Amino acid sequence: MTFRAAIDSLDIGKGYLLPETWRQGRTAYGGLTAALTLAAAHQSESAQLPPLRSAQVSFIAPAIEVMTFQPVELRKGKSVVTMNVDCFSGDTLAARSSFVFARDRDSQIHHAFHHQPDVKSPTECPAIPEQGQKLMPDFARHFDIRPAGGSLPLSGAVNPELLAWARHRDADQVHPEVALLGLADCLPPAAFTAYTTPAPISSVNWSLDFIAPVSANGWFLLRSFSRQAGNGYSSQEMEIWDESGNLVSIGRQLVAIF
Template sequence: MTRFAEVLAQFDPGVPFVAPANWQQGRTIFGGLSAALSLETVLRERPEGFPPFKSAQVSFIGPVTQPQTFHTSVLREGRSVTSVSVDCTSGDELALRTTLLFAQPRASRITHEAWGCPPVEGPSRYPTLELDRAIAPACAFNFEMRPAGGSLPVSGAQNPELLMWVRHLDAQGVDPAVALIALADSLPPAAMTCFTEPAAISSASWTIDLPQPAVAGEWFLIGSFSRQAFEGYSLQDMEVWDESGRRVLWARQTVAIFT
């Protein structure tokens, strides 16, 4: 098994990248890895003083079945905000397009928080989820997951919510924002809690926002809730908190459901 830290150590944006087999998700590469490598490509090229990562809009255009190549383009560079586009190609086909925003923190007298972390105990109080290899994709085994509430995938649940403590098996030395992006996509779509048998799914788009610059951490609580499933697509909200209860990521994802 090639762990996340090893993947990043092997990654060279100037060379077509072949992801290890344990990062497969069905017939393609784990979308969280491709998104994380898009960010990593920009960070490898950033000049001194480049602002921290703030948000991203990710379009999953096609499956990654061949070596990946990442192409960056600076769309605009302002005094405090820089926008960068990254195209990930699989062979000669465009597989993923990401627009990333990098922003310097600003001093402001306006501060508020609409709601806090779910009332759960720390990760040490929950048992590790034993993944079923007949259901879980290869990429899921790169993370340790501990359910802290909600429902389980393929359980025929009425409540389309996942709530789990998750950590990388190894993200030592990886940029905190890159590690967070990969980890935030580690859970299956929340709509899968309603499935009664395994079925194919495919992420179509993903919008990510970081309230503040990412910092290193081990365990993160991920909450994912399917707001609507209709005509073969699920719209889900996703939030990530660190062990102190601070929200570190907010996202929304559109997922195609083939059942």
């Protein structure tokens, strides 16, 4: 099932059966879970929402049974709407997302201290070869991923950084913010580059700030860097740039490593 079909099949009044090709080990791919909670917010009574500014997602338990979504509006002000969306797997709380939606307003200050990594364009970066794609989880095949620098997974890297262009294979007519949230976690955790043999690794929580308008489709440059790893966890920084060189989102993620 394509990403568009996976999102279009969501009805918050009914249970949601996870498509088999969107599994990540024993649970749902985290990016799809996050995207579904955002889509559920858009289906709620607060459907006319301002642009998304911040998303915080906690992955609490495996999403392995029929999923249900419960959006709750916490507060609606003149500029800002704050919502929680709980995702249940059967009777178990599997994920909780907190979203802040906010309209633009005048600011006295404007600054930006960030620079896009120096990489080739997505069309100049080679696609992952077929042999490499066979090693990828099923959900990753829904994306066109082209490594653009950094280190390779399972390479024993000293520099635990992943850098790749990525785009949906089918997200036409999906809300741009939902599509980006679904794409943003398609790379493995950056700590995976420091491994030399496969081992379990999973997201615990994820925070993203959206700092520029999101285009409907196309290529995005994803960067993640494991800032600290030890005692069973890795804390990584994340950036998302669009093809025009605009920084669209910055975030952090706590990852359980084994």
